[in-house]
Amino acid sequence: MPAADGDARTVRADGSGLVGVASPLLITAARVIVTCPGRNFVTLKIETDQGVYGIGDATLNGREMAVVAYLNDHVCPLLIGRDARRIEDTWQLLYRGSYWRRGPVTMRAIAAVDVALWDIKGKALGAPLHELLGGRSRDRVMVYGHANGADIEETVDAVGRYIDLGYQAIRAQTGVPGLTNAYGVGRGEMHYEPADASLPTETVWDTRRYLTHVPKLFQRLRDTYGPEPRLLHDGHHRMTPQEAARLGKSLEPYDLFWLEDATPAENQEAFRLVRQHTTTPLAVGEVFNTIWDCKDLIQEQLIDYIRTTIVGAGGLTHLRRIADFAAVWGVRTGCHGATDLSPVTLGAAVHFDAWVPNFGIQEYMRHTEATDAVFPHDYRFGAGFLIPGDRPGHGVDIDEALAARYPYDPRQLPIARLTDGTLWNW
Numbered sequence: 216m217p218a219a220d221g222d223a224r225t226v227r228a229d230g231s232g233l234v235g236v237a238s239p240l241l242i243t244a245a246r247v248i249v250t251c252p253g254r255n256f257v258t259l260k261i262e263t264d265q266g267v268y269g270i271g272d273a274t275l276n277g278r279e280m281a282v283v284a285y286l287n288d289h290v291c292p293l294l295i296g297r298d299a300r301r302i303e304d305t306w307q308l309l310y311r312g313s314y315w316r317r318g319p320v321t322m323r324a325i326a327a328v329d330v331a332l333w334d335i336k337g338k339a340l341g342a343p344l345h346e347l348l349g350g351r352s353r354d355r356v357m358v359y360g361h362a363n364g365a366d367i368e369e370t371v372d373a374v375g376r377y378i379d380l381g382y383q384a385i386r387a388q389t390g391v392p393g394l395t396n397a398y399g400v401g402r403g404e405m406h407y408e409p410a411d412a413s414l415p416t417e418t419v420w421d422t423r424r425y426l427t428h429v430p431k432l433f434q435r436l437r438d439t440y441g442p443e444p445r446l447l448h449d450g451h452h453r454m455t456p457q458e459a460a461r462l463g464k465s466l467e468p469y470d471l472f473w474l475e476d477a478t479p480a481e482n483q484e485a486f487r488l489v490r491q492h493t494t495t496p497l498a499v500g501e502v503f504n505t506i507w508d509c510k511d512l513i514q515e516q517l518i519d520y521i522r523t524t525i526v527g528a529g530g531l532t533h534l535r536r537i538a539d540f541a542a543v544w545g546v547r548t549g550c551h552g553a554t555d556l557s558p559v560t561l562g563a564a565v566h567f568d569a570w571v572p573n574f575g576i577q578e579y580m581r582h583t584e585a586t587d588a589v590f591p592h593d594y595r596f597g598a599g600f601l602i603p604g605d606r607p608g609h610g611v612d613i614d615e616a617l618a619a620r621y622p623y624d625p626r627q628l629p630i631a632r633l634t635d636g637t638l639w640n641w
């Protein structure tokens with residue numbers, strides 16, 4: 216009697232054919248792969264008894280090996296023998312079951328498992344992730360790139376190059392006179408990798424100079440390119456609430472798409488002061504890892520965009536919850552997408568972005584060719600947008616043989632000190 220179509224026994228190499236999986240899909244292996252094609256990435260690969268596998272990103276820039284140990288010693292042993300179809304139960308097991316909840320290491324480990332299981336489910340059902348989430352709300356996903364320069368002129372030129380590439384939204388960061396390496400001013404055109412040394416590079420910061428300089432940049436950008444381009448800026452946690460309010464107010468004439476991380480958001484209430492003084496849209500969240508980090512910011516409408524990510528906030532399972540909560544309060548998504556989030560996260564994010572009804576924008580810092588070779592993927596860039604593929608799952612894979620050629624290379628993020636030596640927010 217031939218197996219009925221869709222029966223688990225009719226599994227094909229890519230996992231398709233398991234439509235309406237009737238039988239368990241048992242996890243047989245969960246392996247952590249560390250690779251460094253120019254920068255470090257941590258990937259989890261989960262394999263099942265029917266040949267379907269999935270991969271998830273667990274990269275935590277500058278603290279990668281903490282997540283590797285958490286996965287290898289405390290998570291992977293729990294997964295063997297579990298039914299890969301039970302994504303929610305696995306998420307709850309890893310979140311509630313650890314007792315010690317939240318935090319960037321824990322939530323990145325959970326995210327890697329979660330995304331790998333969603334990838335398996337998509338492959339098993341022969342469906343791309345955006346179909347599993349509820350189908351496309353848009354055919355393409357608007358992205359923004361990073362334009363930067365050592366001074367205003369260089370930054371203005373860099374923004375022009377992104378416009379020529381078809382970007383409709385561009386983040387602009389510029390050097391500050393008197394400061395050597397201001398945040399966001401990378402070395403090179405398309406790739407900005409801040410984790411640049413095995414021990415933290417020390418930088419010097421002076422908010423007062425910065426506050427008087429940044430408005431001049433956006434004045435020049437509007438004078439040069441007019442009102443159309445969507446311009447963004449990242450304050451990178453460096454201002455006090457009062458300083459953030461001052462900058463937001465001074466940037467109002469230049470109609471920014473958003474001012475990001477204007478002030479550290481551990482104290483969510485700090486944004487009440489900023490919000491009182493400026494209508495410049497505010498974005499926060501790349502360092503958050505659960506809904507609890509942003510619940511007040513969202514329900515008090517203290518922000519306009521939530522930047523939490525699939526890798527940083529416990530995977531698709533939890534990010535969906537944050538996005539749905541944000542939608543209740545008119546807050547839109549603006550997922551973080553720097554180069555230290557691997558193509559696995561970007562691939563899953565493009566599916567999420569294609570579905571999420573309260574979509575805002577997706578950050579897109581291009582990965583290097585070496586990284587893209589290690590992580591073949593089917594998302595595509597075109598004229599300022601990313602387009603998700605339709606391969607089952609999230610559409611990203613890992614070339615393990617190539618990955619093995621790039622061993623881990625310890626790197627840390629810089630630190631910042633104020634001119635009087637005070638350790639500050641980088």
Ligand SMILES: O=C(O)[C@@H](O)[C@@H](O)[C@H](O)[C@H](O)CO
Pocket residue numbers: 276409449451501551552553554555578628
């Ligand atoms: O918005 C951004 O892209 C930045 O805040 C990041 O590049 C951040 O500096 C890095 O992800 C830190 O690893």
Ligand SMILES: [Mg+2]
Pocket residue numbers: 449451475476501
């Ligand atoms: Mg940022």
